[in-house]
Amino acid sequence: MDQATQLFSLFREIGIIQQLSGTMFARRLPDGLHPSHFALLSNLIRLGDGKTPQALASAFQVPKATMTNTLSVLGGLGLIDVRPNPDDKRSKLVFATDAGRAFHDDAVAGMGPVMADLFPLIRDVDVEAALTELQKLRVILDNNRDI
């Protein structure tokens, strides 16, 4: 298998695993929250909030219009708080609320059993090795989005 085919195959495997694992996690999300909405909440909590909608849209590589919708759903649920940006009247700042953090922690805890069920099945998979290579690949792709 040549280099191009191998890389193509890697992207295909990634697509399939994303589909499978995404479905797996989505089924466990409380209140039918959409995975993309949960991903945003998780990002705010893990990497820090107080960012603008535009910065978040760029981080997730989605159009601004998509972010507007996501923020409106999470805001409607009281999981985030969108405040005016004191430094720029065009823009806003996004914060996770206490309710949002509690919701997030509960959801993550709810995923525990899935992981527990998975462990005995993936004994042969070198998760650490895969993670190491994918992190390198992700950084490169992230720094070269124009390709």
Add this chain to the structure above:
Amino acid sequence: MDQATQLFSLFREIGIIQQLSGTMFARRLPDGLHPSHFALLSNLIRLGDGKTPQALASAFQVPKATMTNTLSVLGGLGLIDVRPNPDDKRSKLVFATDAGRAFHDDAVAGMGPVMADLFPLIRDVDVEAALTELQKLRVILDNNRDI
């Protein structure tokens, strides 16, 4: 980093890479074809056609209704041919047309330059190692979809 966190991180990296690479490829798809539609065409050509819509929906882990839409778009473009199933009047069989195969080959060829641009950037990534582990993981997830 414990085992659960590591596995969680792996899924997160996979999600991000899928988002980045998906956007990258989608931009190059001819005629604004949706990535999911192209993925189906590609599946038919790589893994063999003549399958039922239900089998395809199951393979991609999407609802039947989604497959109905995908087939109708690809059919409308003349890239696939959906015929009655002679063995079961409830069902149908899906085939790639010659036009579909030509379209697919052109699209894959069009991806070449993206790969070429990527190669020099990913010298430090062990694609083969990542691919090996992800293939194992994909097979396991595919065989345990109920988790």
Add this chain to the structure above:
DNA sequence: CAATATATGTTCGACATCGAACTATATGGA
């Protein structure tokens, strides 16, 4: 300082996706 260009976020219309209800056909058991 005024005019122009750029950046942020919303709105709108089109399309993909999804769960649920529905039709048509198959299958299995009385």
Add this chain to the structure above:
DNA sequence: TCCATATAGTTCGATGTCGAACATATATTG
């Protein structure tokens, strides 16, 4: 055979995603 149940695919309404047009605010430039 007849009927209950199961399966394949479509339709429908709701929602997520997206590109384009828009309004507002900021930055730049003369």
